Amino acid sequence: MSNDEFRAALSRLAAGVVLLTAHEAQDDPDGPLGEDSGMTATAFMSVSLDPPLVMVSLRNSSRMDDLLDEQPLWAVSVLSESQSHIAGRFAMKGRISDRLLFEDIPYVRGEYTNAPLVGGALATLECRTEQRVLAGDHTLVIGRVLAATAPSADGGPLTYFRGKYRHLG
Numbered sequence: 001m002s003n004d005e006f007r008a009a010l011s012r013l014a015a016g017v018v019l020l021t022a023h024e025a026q027d028d029p030d031g032p033l034g035e036d037s038g039m040t041a042t043a044f045m046s047v048s049l050d051p052p053l054v055m056v057s058l059r060n061s062s063r064m065d066d067l068l069d070e071q072p073l074w075a076v077s078v079l080s081e082s083q084s085h086i087a088g089r090f091a092m093k094g095r096i097s098d099r100l101l102f103e104d105i106p107y108v109r110g111e112y113t114n115a116p117l118v119g120g121a122l123a124t125l126e127c128r129t130e131q132r133v134l135a136g137d138h139t140l141v142i143g144r145v146l147a148a149t150a151p152s153a154d155g156g157p158l159t160y161f162r163g164k165y166r167h168l169g
Helices: 003-010 063-070 081-091 098-102
Strands: 018-024 035-041 044-048 053-059 073-078 107-109 116-118 123-135 138-149 158-161 164-167
Touching (some): 018 063, 018 081, 018 116, 063 138, 081 164
Antiparallel strands (some): 123 138
C-alpha cells in the first residue's frame, strides 16, 4: 500500500476540526513574555470520562510536538463552521509567525494554561499532558482535562472531509 492510497482511504473519514494552542513560557524573567503557538488538528478525540482525558496526534518534531514535549499545559478550541478561516490560517505550511496569526483573532487566556481560547468556539478545553506515546511518524499526546466550557451554542461544528473544510447539513 502506498502513502497516497492510505491518505485517499482515510480522507473518507470525516473529522472535527480543533485549534490546539499553547503558551511558551519565557526563559528570562526580565525578557519577553513568551509566545503563543497554535496548530489546526483533526486527529483529536475523547479518551476517558473518569478521569477526563483527550488525545491529539502531532507530527514528530513539529513545532507543536517540540513545544508540548517541554510545556505540559495546552488548550483546545473546538471550531465552529464559521471558523474555517482560522483552521486554514493555522494549517498553512511555511506560514508566518504565530504572533501574527493570533493578531486579529478574538481570544481569552485560559485560567489553567494561559493558552489562547478562541472566541466563538463551540467548546474549549484546558489540558495537562499525562502521557506521550510514539506512534510511527506521530506522537499521541494524552491530556487530562483541567477545565471545559461550551461558550457558544451558535452554528454547527467545522468538519474536514476529502481534503476540505465542510459544514454539516
